[in-house]
Amino acid sequence: MTGAVRLEPVDEQNLEPLLSVAAAEAEPDDVMPPVDAPAGWSHARREAFREFHRANFGGLHSAPRTAMYAIMAGGEVVGMIRMTRRDAPDTVEAGMWLGRSARGQGIGAAALRELLNLAAAAGMRVVVADTTPENRGALSVLEKCGAKLREDGEKVYAEIHLDSTPPAL
Numbered sequence: 499m500t501g502a503v504r505l506e507p508v509d510e511q512n513l514e515p516l517l518s519v520a521a522a523e524a525e526p527d528d529v530m531p532p533v534d535a536p537a538g539w540s541h542a543r544r545e546a547f548r549e550f551h552r553a554n555f556g557g558l559h560s561a562p563r564t565a566m567y568a569i570m571a572g573g574e575v576v577g578m579i580r581m582t583r584r585d586a587p588d589t590v591e592a593g594m595w596l597g598r599s600a601r602g603q604g605i606g607a608a609a610l611r612e613l614l615n616l617a618a619a620a621g622m623r624v625v626v627a628d629t630t631p632e633n634r635g636a637l638s639v640l641e642k643c644g645a646k647l648r649e650d651g652e653k654v655y656a657e658i659h660l661d662s663t664p665p666a667l
């Protein structure tokens with residue numbers, strides 16, 4: 499399964515399939531910033547999801563300096579992974595989510611490895627991320643991809659140096 503994981507830039511073609519996966523198989527808080535809208539996948543929240551992604555179509559080089567990719571497995575959209583420029587030189591912050599039915603199969607680590615390749619190709623040297631100590635799936639994915647983890651209160655901070663990433667399997 500992991501051999502078939504590919505990343506495609508989020509665009510108008512894959513935005514609706516991405517929204518369908520998010521609405522059917524993820525919590526709004528896992529996939530987009532909070533919005534003032536009725537709970538659940540209301541019409542307003544779906545529209546905010548589209549606008550949030552469209553705002554990032556410009557990629558790393560125009561504000562908000564984020565490149566978003568649909569995670570493709572077996573030819574289907576199963577989630578999203580992104581990188582956002584940080585002010586520190588050659589540094590991006592990563593974030594990702596998968597639909598529930600795609601979790602626990604190694605897709606997360608495969609997608610992050612692909613993102614690390616794209617970050618390196620864009621001239622980045624450091625990829626950072628943060629999560630919580632309870633998010634075992636995210637911690638495992640980060641460790642598999644060579645992250646150094648530092649726990650500080652309610653957060654775990656991860657740092658991956660691209661010259662020390664384990665080779666892709």
Ligand SMILES: CC(C)(COP(=O)(O)OP(=O)(O)OC[C@H]1O[C@@H](n2cnc3c(N)ncnc32)[C@H](O)[C@@H]1OP(=O)(O)O)[C@@H](O)C(=O)NCCC(=O)NCCS
Pocket residue numbers: 528594595596597600601602603604605606607628629630633634635636638639
């Ligand atoms: C975090 C996430 C991307 C991980 O991707 P994934 O493809 O499911 O990860 P993997 O299949 O590689 O599983 C990672 C490991 O965590 C374990 N794991 C996954 N979910 C777990 C859970 N709820 N509790 C304990 N272990 C869990 C898996 O068994 C696996 O263990 P292994 O490394 O020993 O094989 C995915 O679970 C997800 O989208 N979660 C919701 C959104 C989210 O939390 N995003 C990250 C925010 S920082």
